[in-house]
Amino acid sequence: MPRPDLLQRLATHTVEREHAQLRRRLRTIDHVDGPWLHSGSQRLLSFCSNDYLGLAQHPQLVAALTRAAREEGVGSTSAHLICGHRSAHAELEEALAVWTGRERALLFSTGYMANLGVLQALLARGDVCVQDKLNHACLLDGAQLSGAELKRYPHADVTAAARQLASHPTAAALLATDGVFSMDGDVAPLRELASLCALEGATLMVDDAHGFGVLGDDGAGSLSAAQLGQHEVPLLMATLGKALGCSGAFVAGPDALIEGLIQFARPYIYTTAMPPALAAAALEAVQVARSETWRRDKLAGLIARFRHGAAELGLPLAHSASAIQPLLLGSADTALGAAQALERQGLLVTAIRPPTVPAGQARLRITLSAAHEEAHVDRLLGALETLRLSDASQAPLGNPV
Ligand SMILES: Cc1ncc(COP(=O)(O)O)c(C=O)c1O
Numbered sequence: 001m002p003r004p005d006l007l008q009r010l011a012t013h014t015v016e017r018e019h020a021q022l023r024r025r026l027r028t029i030d031h032v033d034g035p036w037l038h039s040g041s042q043r044l045l046s047f048c049s050n051d052y053l054g055l056a057q058h059p060q061l062v063a064a065l066t067r068a069a070r071e072e073g074v075g076s077t078s079a080h081l082i083c084g085h086r087s088a089h090a091e092l093e094e095a096l097a098v099w100t101g102r103e104r105a106l107l108f109s110t111g112y113m114a115n116l117g118v119l120q121a122l123l124a125r126g127d128v129c130v131q132d133k134l135n136h137a138c139l140l141d142g143a144q145l146s147g148a149e150l151k152r153y154p155h156a157d158v159t160a161a162a163r164q165l166a167s168h169p170t171a172a173a174l175l176a177t178d179g180v181f182s183m184d185g186d187v188a189p190l191r192e193l194a195s196l197c198a199l200e201g202a203t204l205m206v207d208d209a210h211g212f213g214v215l216g217d218d219g220a221g222s223l224s225a226a227q228l229g230q231h232e233v234p235l236l237m238a239t240l241g242k243a244l245g246c247s248g249a250f251v252a253g254p255d256a257l258i259e260g261l262i263q264f265a266r267p268y269i270y271t272t273a274m275p276p277a278l279a280a281a282a283l284e285a286v287q288v289a290r291s292e293t294w295r296r297d298k299l300a301g302l303i304a305r306f307r308h309g310a311a312e313l314g315l316p317l318a319h320s321a322s323a324i325q326p327l328l329l330g331s332a333d334t335a336l337g338a339a340q341a342l343e344r345q346g347l348l349v350t351a352i353r354p355p356t357v358p359a360g361q362a363r364l365r366i367t368l369s370a371a372h373e374e375a376h377v378d379r380l381l382g383a384l385e386t387l388r389l390s391d392a393s394q395a396p397l398g399n400p401v
Contacts, residue, residue: 004329006364008205022332022353030055034371037348038231044348045376047366052214052323053295054371055245060288061281068280078271081262084273088280093250094285099220100212101282102230102252106261109274111239111249112138113211116145117265118205118235118251119174123148128168130175130202130240134184139176139207148174158192165200173200174235179208179222180215183357185320194233194250213243213289214323219296221317230254232233244285248274295370299323302377309381315389318363326352326363327389335362338387345383 017023031038034057037046055061071080078084089107096105108114119142127148131139134155143150149168153160165173175197177188192204197204208221218225223233230236230253240248251261261268282317289295298311306325310317329335335351342349342364354361368377 017040021336022355035376042343042346043344044343045379046348047372047380048090048183048348048350049369050210050242050367051245051290051369051371052210052243052299052367053219053292053330053354054189054369055243055288057284057294058245058285058288061245061284062142064284065277065281066373068277069275072280074275074277075205076276078273079271080271080273081269084123086273086276086279089273090284092279092283092286095283096250097252098216099286099290100236100252101224102236102254103249104258105252106258106268107274107279108249108251108268110247111207111237111241112141113271114239114249114251115139115207116142116238117267118237119143119146119148119176119260120266121261121264122146122203123172123174127172127174128165130164132156132161132177132181134181135176135178136182136207139178143176155184156186156189158189158196161193162196162200165196166204168352173202174205175202176205176235178210179212180210180322182210182324182384183363184318184326185210185322185324186318186321187215187222187225190222190228190233194226194228198232198329203235204233205237206233208236208238209242210322210324211248214236214296214299218293219243219289234269240282240285244280244282244289245260246282246285248278296368299368302370302372302374305374306368306377306381307364309377310384313381315384323368325366325368327366327384328361328363329389330360330362330363332362334376335364338389341387342380342383344370345386346385347380349380 026037029037029039035046037044076084093105093107104242115138123146125147128151129143130149130151132155133152139240153164177193180187194204206223211222213219215222221238223236234253236252240246316328318328332353335353340352349364349366352365
């Protein structure tokens with residue numbers, strides 16, 4: 001039998017995806033101006049970025065980045081453990097640890113790498129990793145990479161998580177959850193999960209990519225909002241590429257955790273450190289995000305305005321109080337058709353389809369930002385009204401918050 005051709009097999013998978021009308025396509029954005037995107041001849045009002053506080057183009061961040069690039073150059077030239085760890089990285093780690101109330105923080109180049117690094121360093125064959133079914137792909141991938149047994153419980157179901165932990169009473173156990181779920185916008189039952197982990201002797205990890213900067217006192221995230229400290233949640237991961245408007249991620253927790261990650265987290269060790277100018281911009285973002293509290297207030301007002309308007313229109317809203325406001329449409333065709341119709345009206349909203357979400361749970365993932373104005377939200381609601389989505393199937397997703 002001839003050996004299978006790998007490129008041919010991949011091409012076949014792509015064609016299959018095309019036939020299922022699930023093919024993903026790249027769009028090049030030529031210019032960004034706040035919530036406005038220019039792509040070719042189109043000028044689109046975007047409701048799909050994760051720039052929740054509207055910091056990505058903040059003049060202070062841009063100034064910090066350019067100043068540092070002028071002084072330090074562009075690349076870090078090496079991994080952290082060789083000679084890539086600069087004072088900008090160290091200062092940013094210190095600021096993130098202080099903000100999140102943790103002993104130490106460690107930078108990673110992306111959130112994806114941070115999650116792979118933590119799970120691979122911490123877990124081994126024979127351990128169990130219990131995760132919410134709707135966790136972000138990189139938490140699931142990290143568990144698979146680690147060799148531990150991965151058990152997934154139905155979304156936000158603490159009783160099912162308890163059963164899974166109890167069925168492995170002697171294995172070392174990590175329970176990992178998103179803080180705010182990326183495609184649903186609801187917040188995990190963090191306090192209940194923390195109590196469960198305390199009872200079962202399991203370690204709790206929270207990926208707060210979408211809560212950090214937005215929720216809690218001073219924007220410190222979903223753990224701060226739930227009043228959970230390092231003792232209850234020793235492992236906090238959050239990204240710098242969403243509310244902070246930069247790129248990269250960090251893990252925060254006890255000194256022993258951070259020291260262990262430096263020794264054993266391969267996605268930390270074997271990669272070039274993030275550009276120091278980016279670390280300088282992120283440090284500025286920390287200061288702006290903490291001090292410009294009006295951004296969180298404005299965002300909260302826009303979320304309330306959208307939800308009120310969408311409820312009046314009878315739109316299939318999810319139970320989300322966060323900046324992520326999905327409209328649950330059911331079929332991939334309906335979601336794609338709605339996104340295309342909005343685009344014809346000058347609005348960019350992403351249709352999220354399987355395999356990113358389960359079959360039958362396709363949706364429009366609408367995200368709001370402090371960079372939006374009330375008139376933008378009204379324009380979106382006006383366009384949604386023309387689509388007559390109120391009788392689209394409403395999948396029972398998310399947790400009432
Ligand atoms: C919940 C969650 N975790 C991790 C990541 C990965 O972060 P990054 O984009 O920095 O790789 C994302 C999204 O990108 C996310 O939504």
